Amino acid sequence: MNMTSTAAESDRTDRATTDAAPAAQPRFAVCVTTMNRTGTLSGCLDKLTQCDPPPALIVVSDDSTDPSVRALNEATAAAHPGVAYLIGPKRGVCANRNNAVRHCLAQASPCDYVSFVDDDILVEPDFFATARAHYTSVPAELLDKTILTGGPQSGPHMHQVWPMRLSFACYFARGDVPQCVHINASVFPLQLFASETFDENIFFGTEDAELCLRALRRAYRIELEPGLRAWDTMPGGGVLTGTQTAGLTRYQLCCEAARLYIGVKRYRVIEPNLLRCAAFVCFYFGHMTVYLARHRALSQLVPIVRTSNVWRIRAARLAR
Structure with a gap:
């Protein structure tokens, strides 16, 4: 009788541990920024929602100036359950990302980590599983201070991961220790954005590197993770290249x-x-x-x- 009781109690403990495990896993948010185009957003959201595990929160911040474009983008977001749609501030990509990440911070139960994805980016299905696995190897006291980055999303060295830094002249260059990220293939602790934001004086260009410089001064660190893979479907085809x-x-x-x-x-x-x-x-x-x-x-x-x-x-x- 005692052995049976002990076995039953052990079984209940095992089940409780198994049931509790998913809740203990880190939760990921994604901020998707879009402006003045509709052809790529649906594919981007499709890929995000098909990830295993999927992100706990996806926020679309739309800087489009044309009301008809915004209406179409809002309908696209609504067709993907759980995706929040916001009208952007129309002051550049930094302000648009800040608009989205503020929504993430305002949730009753905020996520642990956040990624920033442009509307023409397709992430791999194991993107968040890879990030979650990497964070299991990070010491507990550093979990809230560790940024992950993968490789570039296009070009001849696509997904080749090496440490990047800003040169003296503020160009990207290879380094010995990672000081920069590939923004569309990266994961940040969400708490970073409770004290730091993208600098809205920058309309566009290298804004993620400037954020990383400030994060490093706050004792954050950047680790390389080759498994964080995303694909840029329109390299060189941004809305600012047409003018x-x-x-x-x-x-x-x-x-x-x-x-x-x-x-x-x-x-x-x-x-x-x-x-x-x-x-x-x-x-x-x-x-x-x-x-x-x-x-x-x-x-x-x-x-x-x-x-x-x-x-x-x-x-x-x-x-x-």
Whole structure:
């Protein structure tokens, strides 16, 4: 009788442990940003909802200016159960991502981690299973401080994962220790965004690298995970590439403006060093003058500086 009772109690304990296990697993949120196109969002959401396990929360933030496009995108989101649709702030990709991640933070039971996916990105079915497996190997005290990144989503080195950093001139380069992420194949602790957000002075371009610089100063760390795979279905086909003025596309202008802003902020605020800041500014304008002259686009120097918002950088010390 005693043996039977012990066996039954053991069986109940095993079942309770099994039943509790899924609740103990980390929960993932996804912020999908879209603007002025409808042809790719449905496929993006299809892939996300087909993941095993699926994300606990998907938020679409739509920066589209055309009401008919927004209506179609809202209907697309509604066709995928559990997907939240938000109208974006229309102030650039950083503001759009912040709009989505604030919704994630506002949930009664927030997720543990969050990924940022553009509307033309297709994630692999095991994306979140891979992230979950990786986090099981991370020491418990570092779980809330660990960012994961996979490889690029297009190009000749697609999904080849190596450490990336920002060079002195604020270009992406290989490094010894990861300091940057591939934004569409990455996972962040959601709590990071309770204190840090994408810098909305950056309209577009390298904004994720600037966020990572600040995260590293807050003792976050970036780990490589080759299994985090996503596919860019429209490389080089963003909505900013279709507009060209005086030799530069809107995409190129925004990227160069962002590089100026990030470089000055990096050496003035994030990693304060006045000599490096002065050297960067001299290098930037010398290099940019030559670059624009070769492209017969010198007239774009002033619009680049104006778009950079560099005068909005605060010289206050970075909060620790």
